[in-house]
Amino acid sequence: MKKIKFKCWVEEEGEKFYGPGPHQLVKSIQEEGSLSKAAGQMNMSYKKAWDLVQRLNNNSEEAWVILKKGGQHGGGAEITPHAIKAMQEYEKLQQKISELLQQQEDLIKVLK
């Protein structure tokens, strides 16, 4: 059984900015309140996750994730309203493409 898959992401100057990976990470940060926990949950190295957050924050006018270090509980991470808005739009877009693909089964019919 053949299936059509797709992936969409945002680039800036040819470099990947936001895609499925970052999306899942930010989502996980929102749930966990901690970058290290979020990374661990999705089986990503902390370093990779940290680099990713830097990329998001440094290449946007508005920050995506606020990292706090120190304090009684060592610190934590939380996402901004801007991140929430962007995540919603990204999911909307995925949904639209997904709907389009369901209507376009011509390719599948040809492939047997």
Add this chain to the structure above:
Amino acid sequence: MKKIKFKCWVEEEGEKFYGPGPHQLVKSIQEEGSLSKAAGQMNMSYKKAWDLVQRLNNNSEEAWVILKKGGQHGGGAEITPHAIKAMQEYEKLQQKISELLQQQEDLIKVLK
């Protein structure tokens, strides 16, 4: 300047079957009439190209590429009507997605 990119491909049992790479290769075979020339033109190793053709032929009821070895010119490669049809449908699909993305600029507006 941020841009939305996408990629779509066909999978079977979780394994990639047909996507941008194979598409370009088959197209190149059509133009060159030779697998080695097609691979060389798109800077792909001959082995990779050959493996790719096997995958297409072995996982379809109808063959995509006919490889001929020996003969005055050593052999050659040509694509079947089935491959032509499939390529057309794949390009149609890409076009449809591309049009959809142009209409959906909400995500880009959020990302600054």
Add this chain to the structure above:
DNA sequence: TACCGATATATACGCGAATACACAACGAAA
């Protein structure tokens, strides 16, 4: 039957990416 150019196939190698690891820095609270 020798030649030629392209297909066919296995094995060896090298490079970059990803990851694992180690440890320093931090700051609020007790």
Add this chain to the structure above:
DNA sequence: TTTCGTTGTGTATTCGCGTATATATCGGTA
């Protein structure tokens, strides 16, 4: 000022994958 768990950062090592290399195979033609 000690404790705590997280963020922050560099370094080392492993791993996967593509690629290079080598060689066999094929069959029409001259």
